[in-house]
Amino acid sequence: MKTFAELGLSTELLEGINKLGFKTPTPVQEEVIPRLAKLEDDLVALSQTGTGKTAAFGLPLIQMLDQKQMQTQALILCPTRELCVQVHKDLASFSHFLPKTRIVAVYGGASIISQSRQLHSGAQIIVATPGRLLAFIRQGDVNIKNIRAVILDEADEMLQMGFQDDLNAILAATPETKKTVLFSATMPQEVTSIAKRYMKDPVEVTIGERNQGIENVRHIYYMVAAKNRYPTLKRIADSNPDIYAIIFCRTRQETRDIAAKLIDDGYNADALHGELAQGQRDHVMQKFRRRNIKLLVATDVAARGLDVKNLSHVINYNLPDDVAAYTHRSGRTGRAGKEGISIAIAHLREKYKIKQIERRLKRKFELGRIPSGQEICQQRMLHYLDELKTTAIDSSQIEPFLPAIMESLAPLEREELVKRFVLSEFSQLLNYYRNAPDLNDKQSESRGRREPSSGRDNERRDGKSKTYKNRDSNDRGSDNERFSRFHINVGKRDGINPGRLIGEINDASVGGPRIHVGRIDIQTNCSLIEADTRYAKDIIKTFSSLMINGRKVQAKIADDKERMTPRSDRSKRPGRPSKPHPIRSKRKKNKSE
Numbered sequence: 001m002k003t004f005a006e007l008g009l010s011t012e013l014l015e016g017i018n019k020l021g022f023k024t025p026t027p028v029q030e031e032v033i034p035r036l037a038k039l040e041d042d043l044v045a046l047s048q049t050g051t052g053k054t055a056a057f058g059l060p061l062i063q064m065l066d067q068k069q070m071q072t073q074a075l076i077l078c079p080t081r082e083l084c085v086q087v088h089k090d091l092a093s094f095s096h097f098l099p100k101t102r103i104v105a106v107y108g109g110a111s112i113i114s115q116s117r118q119l120h121s122g123a124q125i126i127v128a129t130p131g132r133l134l135a136f137i138r139q140g141d142v143n144i145k146n147i148r149a150v151i152l153d154e155a156d157e158m159l160q161m162g163f164q165d166d167l168n169a170i171l172a173a174t175p176e177t178k179k180t181v182l183f184s185a186t187m188p189q190e191v192t193s194i195a196k197r198y199m200k201d202p203v204e205v206t207i208g209e210r211n212q213g214i215e216n217v218r219h220i221y222y223m224v225a226a227k228n229r230y231p232t233l234k235r236i237a238d239s240n241p242d243i244y245a246i247i248f249c250r251t252r253q254e255t256r257d258i259a260a261k262l263i264d265d266g267y268n269a270d271a272l273h274g275e276l277a278q279g280q281r282d283h284v285m286q287k288f289r290r291r292n293i294k295l296l297v298a299t300d301v302a303a304r305g306l307d308v309k310n311l312s313h314v315i316n317y318n319l320p321d322d323v324a325a326y327t328h329r330s331g332r333t334g335r336a337g338k339e340g341i342s343i344a345i346a347h348l349r350e351k352y353k354i355k356q357i358e359r360r361l362k363r364k365f366e367l368g369r370i371p372s373g374q375e376i377c378q379q380r381m382l383h384y385l386d387e388l389k390t391t392a393i394d395s396s397q398i399e400p401f402l403p404a405i406m407e408s409l410a411p412l413e414r415e416e417l418v419k420r421f422v423l424s425e426f427s428q429l430l431n432y433y434r435n436a437p438d439l440n441d442k443q444s445e446s447r448g449r450r451e452p453s454s455g456r457d458n459e460r461r462d463g464k465s466k467t468y469k470n471r472d473s474n475d476r477g478s479d480n481e482r483f484s485r486f487h488i489n490v491g492k493r494d495g496i497n498p499g500r501l502i503g504e505i506n507d508a509s510v511g512g513p514r515i516h517v518g519r520i521d522i523q524t525n526c527s528l529i530e531a532d533t534r535y536a537k538d539i540i541k542t543f544s545s546l547m548i549n550g551r552k553v554q555a556k557i558a559d560d561k562e563r564m565t566p567r568s569d570r571s572k573r574p575g576r577p578s579k580p581h582p583i584r585s586k587r588k589k590n591k592s593e
Contacts, residue, residue, distance in 0.1 A: 007033045012097040026052035028207045036060040042202035043181045057151045058091045070122035075150045079157040081107035088127045108132045109278030130166035152182045159190040171198045186324040217334035220368040221344040228439045238376045241383045245313035247297045251545045259297040269295040272302045316344040319353045321548045323360040349503035373433025483518045484533040487558040490548045491526045521564045
């Protein structure tokens with residue numbers, strides 16, 4: 001392993017690194033710094049979040065600056081204001097012993113007048129979010145026609161957030177002679193297209209494997225009924241007394257709801273979502289970094305770019321629709337050589353999602369067992385007593401009061417005293433978990449339930465649509481239950497299968513009765529699904545809050561002209577009987593099970 005001095009960095013930068021306590025370069029720094037210092041080739045660097053990417057591009061960028069020139073020489077683009085602020089802070093620390101270095105951060109949510117003033121004073125390196133930078137370019141406050149290098153930090157995040165048009169406009173304003181360096185944790189098609197369009201024969205540096213999760217993150221999933229998501233979250237928090245975690249939710253409303261429930265239940269929690277003003281976001285993050293908040297409930301968009309050290313857990317309250325999003329989530333724990341835990345609270349019909357993520361990350365997930373109330377109480381009590389025994393105390397402060405205390409407690413036997421002491425500390429926890437039900441899914445544990453099919457067994461050989469018949473379509477419950485047909489703008493090309501659709505509808509029924517589902521017709525670009533008319537608003541709301549395969553899902557009541565594919569059109573594989581719906585069918589156990 002090389003040292004920073006062997007990477008060719010200047011004395012001033014080495015002093016700055018030493019002041020920050022850096023000892024040896026990380027693998028991505030060891031690979032990228034020498035290449036970027038030469039500034040000879042475009043570069044694509046694939047590396048997970050938390051591997052030291054900022055120093056990998058920041059140190060050589062600072063070193064290549066012409067300190068006599070105050071014009072903009074390098075540009076760093078970040079997906080979020082939080083990451084923008086963090087990168088600016090890190091670069092300022094690296095250049096501590098180079099006082100003439102001018103680095104300016106521009107991002108939304110802050111005073112545009114103040115940022116404009118800083119730019120006019122001179123900015124050798126601009127760290128920016130795409131939207132705010134493009135506004136400055138159009139106003140004539142920024143000139144990037146002579147830059148030597150542009151860094152796209154977390155490029156996959158920027159594209160997923162919808163910045164492709166802004167990136168195209170910014171990169172089109174840069175000189176052809178500049179070198180482009182693209183950092184990304186994953187390499188989706190959109191990132192590949194950016195590389196092809198704006199980079200010339202880029203050198204690829206891959207730390208680990210493409211789209212692979214961090215090595216020292218343990219992945220656990222719990223299979224639960226939809227109504228038990230929140231009780232499961234509470235048990236996870238209660239069974240980990242020292243938990244320090246980010247909890248990811250799909251929507252802003254769900255983020256607010258879960259944070260409010262946690263606060264009402266006595267947890268140090270708060271929400272982070274896109275509707276917060278910059279000042280509110282900064283206040284929440286300040287409390288979280290100081291650990292005044294132990295549980296931060298956030299959406300993917302709001303949490304992008306956050307740099308928080310020593311997270312013990314990342315909790316997926318809902319699994320993301322995009323596997324790359326799970327990679328980013330889990331990458332926020334297990335940093336700097338420390339171990340971390342990524343937990344997924346999965347619906348009973350989301351097993352296929354777990355399998356997809358396992359294949360992409362090349363990691364085997366553990367099926368977790370939700371602890372019982374008695375186990376949690378015992379664990380919390382013993383943890384508290386262990387801390388009590390090892391905590392240093394200054395007995396001199398209580399010494400004058402000991403005679404009176406001992407006299408007051410003299411009538412109590414030792415066992416009685418212990419009981420009263422423990423009950424005074426844990427009565428609320430004990431009352432909550434008294435007669436607590438078992439939340440573990442018995443069918444999942446016994447493997448008695450058939451896992452959702454990927455849909456391939458029912459796929460037509462001619463590539464046409466696939467139609468599935470749910471047993472509920474013949475048994476529609478009470479007389480007042482009618483079915484509506486819903487149109488959803490995602491289909492076979494988006495990897496949709498019946499299990500996914502029914503799993504989302506099941507989420508819409510949280511806290512209420514099961515929503516009956518009828519026939520499902522998965523076509524190439526859309527899907528039609530029959531479901532109980534009484535829950536139409538809930539179903540449309542649930543689907544319309546999703547992003548699947550990078551597309552915003554839109555759900556509506558289907559037009560009368562939109563018909564299900566007739567059952568007579570469904571093909572059967574030679575020698576095989578047609579299958580009932582893979583989700584609703586009852587599976588007969590094999591003798592070996």
